[in-house]
Amino acid sequence: MRLIAALTILICGLGTLPAAATSATARHYALQTEASLVGYETDFGPDKITGTMPVTQADLTLDFHTLANCHVAVTLDASKATASFPFAAQALRGPLVLDAADHPQITFVSTAIHPTDTGAIIDGDLTIRGVTQPFTLVATLYRQHGTATDDLTHLEIHLTGIVHRSAFGATGWAEMVGDDVRLNIVARVAQTGA
């Protein structure tokens, strides 16, 4: 399997990276949209509701040398969010949850990135329904399947985080649907230009 075969490397970390990477400075990456997925999961009584949200835009600057130069900005299309059954998708996009008619975009902009043993912790500002709250994503970085050990032009980033939806005013169906929305993001990125 790709992930087992993949070499986990530190995002923005120092020391564990191949020599080629540490000498590089800021690299810009573009999201490979078709190969990436923003998934979520939440509790529905004893069951779960799962779904996805398409990414409209993603700007990634990763500097494997200087932590402060790393920057991540992602925009999701709330109006095209999906769910595991039709009424849940309508409820999700509707005025009681994402309110996609008035707030079609969900945005995340990083403010600080800290290395960990397996990847990085990305602090940032998450905006849902026009409400901005601090938010943390845990990232694990992999090589993409079929790339060389020291090849940092194509990366696979797994990100997880928990959104407490009521903090953003997304309070609909609170008696039936959980407040915690667990994000599970697979982002495949390719280096662009400089």
Place this chain on the structure above:
Amino acid sequence: MRLANRPDGFGPVTRLLHWGMAAGILGMLAFGLTLVRMRMSLATVWLFGLHKSIGITLLALALLRLLWHRVSPPPGPLGGVPAAQLALARWTHRALYLLMLAVPLSGWAGSAATGIDVVVFNTLTLPPIVPPSEAGAKALLTLHHWLTWALMGLLALHVAGALKRSVLARDGTLSRMVLGRR
């Protein structure tokens, strides 16, 4: 068989509508009260669709009933009671009609405001009668809640009145709604 109402009795169409809708509405009140207290899951969420489908059916039957009573007016009340009591019965019937329309309409409007389609028996998708809005959904579903309580109060009065005349006075009021004659 004569379907229409007669000056001295209820015809079969009116009686069928009365008892069919009575069963439907009483069942829906119990259903609604249970529904909002249930722990929902993937296995039970379809019950909301059933509640909405039966509710819309009852709305259609209420309109049909009003139309039918234009075509074939129901008989006036049996006499022998004070005028104030007859007026109370008349106004109770009017208020019941109002609620037979307002209860399902508030449910439909409240559902539309949540952004979720009202689909009748998994086939007919009704148009949203109000635009989606959080404030609208909350207000209209609260209205739906209070209108159902008003309906329960009026029904208690209506049934008490019917039983008073049939059990205490034994004047044939109930039997002419059940059997069509006294």
